[in-house]
Amino acid sequence: MSRNSDLTDALKRMLKRAGLTYADAAQHLELSEASVKRLFKDQSFSVQRMEQLCELAQADLLELVRSVDDQKGRIQELSEDQEAELAANLPLFIAAICVLNRYRFEDVLASYQIEALELQQLFTRLDRLGVIELLPENRYRLQVSRSFRWRKNGPIERYFIGSVLSSFVDRKLVRTQDSFRFAWGTVSDSTAQRFIERLRAVYDDFNDAADADAQLPLDQRTGAGLLLAFRNQWEPEDMRALKK
DSSP states (O other), X not given: OOHHHHHHHHHHHHHHHTTOOHHHHHXXXXXXXXXXXXXXXXXXXXXXXXXHHHHHTTOOHHHHHHHHHTTTXXXXXXXXXXXXXXXXXXXXXXXXXXXXTTOOHHHHHHHSSOOHHHHHHHHHHHHHHTSEXXXXXGOEEEOBOTTOOOOXXXXXXXXXXXXXXXXXXOHHHHHHOTTOOOOOOOOOHHHHHHHHHHHHHHHHHHHHHHHHHTTSOGGGOOOOOOOOOOOSSOOOHHHHTTOO
């Protein structure tokens, strides 16, 4: 990822943390909202405009640059073996998810059936894996980058698909929750690509929002899951079997 791309992503996060929208940025820069969206998409901000938006977020350019530098050298993904270690140990996986969501040591104890001594041992293992840097008094510093992702088709993703996905799309919940939607149609390749890009944007938006909300007290947050899927050149197997 280029330096300009890093700065643009950091600028987007800074605005979101300040509760600012593209419309706010457009008004401050005296541009149309479409032009501002294009600047973010093309990552074509001038230094002057970056400074203006930092000012809007009540920050400065130095703070923006430091936020990018803080991410350098941090873990973007774990190895296959490291993910396998997490997937094979549910308490360790829970501890990993909790630190990724900025739970304090006391928050984990209050939320899960894990004793203090066991949690200290789990934190020590996460320190060894490089997920956190363990500090005195059970505090920690997260060592993963903001772009951290589980490995594509890795142990954690396979665990989710094999053990979690069925409960996530439970038929009873699907019938009662208005947020569930399924659509099926025929589209061109260009339309398919457009929707793939939009899904990626929603995915990034969710992660940015979760990262910003992680600064809130635990009693002001609740667990949430976002499932995005798009498959091109697809139809149900029983219908495909009848194709000529």
